[in-house]
Amino acid sequence: xxxxxxxxxxxxxxxxxxxxxxxxxxxxxxxxxxxxxxxxxxxxxxxxxxxxxxxxxxxxxxxxxxxxxxxxxxxxxxxxxxxxxxxxxxxxxxxxxxxxxxxxxxxxxxxxxxxxxxxxxxxxxxxxxxxxxxxxxxxxxxxxxxxxxxxxxxxxxxxxxxxxxxxxxxxxxxxxxxxxxxxxxxxxxxxxxxxxxxxxxxxxxxxxxxxxxxxxxxxxxxxxxxxxxxxxxxx
Amino acid sequence: xxxxxxxxxxxxxxxxxxxxxxxxxxxxxxxxxxxxxxxxxxxxxxxxxxxxxxxxxxxxxxxxxxxxxxxxxxxxxxxxxxxxxxxxxxxxxxxxxxxxxxxxxxxxxxxxxxxxxxxxxxxxxxxxxx
Numbered sequence: 001x002x003x004x005x006x007x008x009x010x011x012x013x014x015x016x017x018x019x020x021x022x023x024x025x026x027x028x029x030x031x032x033x034x035x036x037x038x039x040x041x042x043x044x045x046x047x048x049x050x051x052x053x054x055x056x057x058x059x060x061x062x063x064x065x066x067x068x069x070x071x072x073x074x075x076x077x078x079x080x081x082x083x084x085x086x087x088x089x090x091x092x093x094x095x096x097x098x099x100x101x102x103x104x105x106x107x108x109x110x111x112x113x114x115x116x117x118x119x120x121x122x123x124x125x126x127x128x129x130x131x132x133x134x135x136x137x138x139x140x141x142x143x144x145x146x147x148x149x150x151x152x153x154x155x156x157x158x159x160x161x162x163x164x165x166x167x168x169x170x171x172x173x174x175x176x177x178x179x180x181x182x183x184x185x186x187x188x189x190x191x192x193x194x195x196x197x198x199x200x201x202x203x204x205x206x207x208x209x210x211x212x213x214x215x216x217x218x219x220x221x222x223x224x225x226x227x228x229x230x231x232x233x234x235x
Numbered sequence: 236x237x238x239x240x241x242x243x244x245x246x247x248x249x250x251x252x253x254x255x256x257x258x259x260x261x262x263x264x265x266x267x268x269x270x271x272x273x274x275x276x277x278x279x280x281x282x283x284x285x286x287x288x289x290x291x292x293x294x295x296x297x298x299x300x301x302x303x304x305x306x307x308x309x310x311x312x313x314x315x316x317x318x319x320x321x322x323x324x325x326x327x328x329x330x331x332x333x334x335x336x337x338x339x340x341x342x343x344x345x346x347x348x349x350x351x352x353x354x355x356x357x358x359x360x361x362x363x364x365x
Contacts, residue, residue: 099300104314226317234272234280
């Protein structure tokens with residue numbers, strides 16, 4: 001999978017593909033070198049000869065044509081040639097109606113994105129350390145919602161206990177403060193984190209999912225809070 | 236919440252992006268790839284502070300909300316759609332969503348106030364009866 005977000009105007013599709021797939025550095029990419037699906041190969045292999053070349057991928061002439069396609073069209077070029085928009089519409093049925101105001105929101109359960117697996121613990125803005133977690137789940141204890149977490153090893157678990165004994169701990173990820181907790185150990189090597197500011201169930205569930213990459217069920221917010229959904233992709 | 240869905244203009248997709256300087260991305264073919272691109276996307280677009288969900292490869296969330304290529308919704312506490320934006324990119328209007336959120340929060344606050352007032356009235360009535 002290729003992802004080259006930091007591109008310059010000079011970088012072309014070929015540059016990106018070749019870096020990833022041209023294993024023998026011969027200036028072509030064969031189907032054997034290309035590891036993605038036939039469907040995607042077919043879109044790239046425009047002349048259907050089983051080999052990708054710079055000229056083919058970037059556009060006729062190969063002079064960074066991918067980036068020149070726009071310029072080509074500005075010059076009155078044919079959009080259908082030189083690697084421009086290919087025949088065929090979008091992958092999804094664009095005529096499908098979206099749910100309307102007042103209708104029940106379609107439910108889903110999706111994994112929460114976790115960019116950085118390690119979390120940071122902080123004590124009174126002084127001591128801090130990082131650790132991974134093997135699990136984090138929302139848990140209710142004596143009427144209060146919190147998060148039950150497990151550490152990957154007994155050493156990390158014991159290390160946490162030694163550092164945080166009788167102290168409140170602040171949880172951070174990617175330098176963002178998530179919440180501050182008191183804590184207590186539970187059976188099975190788990191730690192129950194009780195937030196110093198009360199959580200409701202959805203807040204605890206969302207935070208646990210953010211910590212461990214759990215799937216989040218949209219219905220958890222029902223009766224507790226409204227939810228804005230921003231659908232989109234990178235490109 | 237951000238819901239990362241199928242790439243609109245993957246370089247190997249039906250509509251590759253040809254704007255200079257735009258990210259060059261293949262359509263992810265596994266959930267792991269999708270999670271990786273979603274991670275880069277949320278950072279690059281300064282969305283890292285917003286919790287993000289990632290649609291599965293069956294694109295079920297995308298389809299049930301007709302959300303391709305991008306779209307905005309607001310769901311109220313009753314689990315119903317309270318704002319449905321038009322299909323992006325032309326219909327993608329964050330200002331409309333912001334307005335809808337403000338109205339929703341105000342409505343929820345008013346509702347809570349009404350509820351609290353009613354609870355107070357009930358309590359007063361109850362004490363008078365005693």
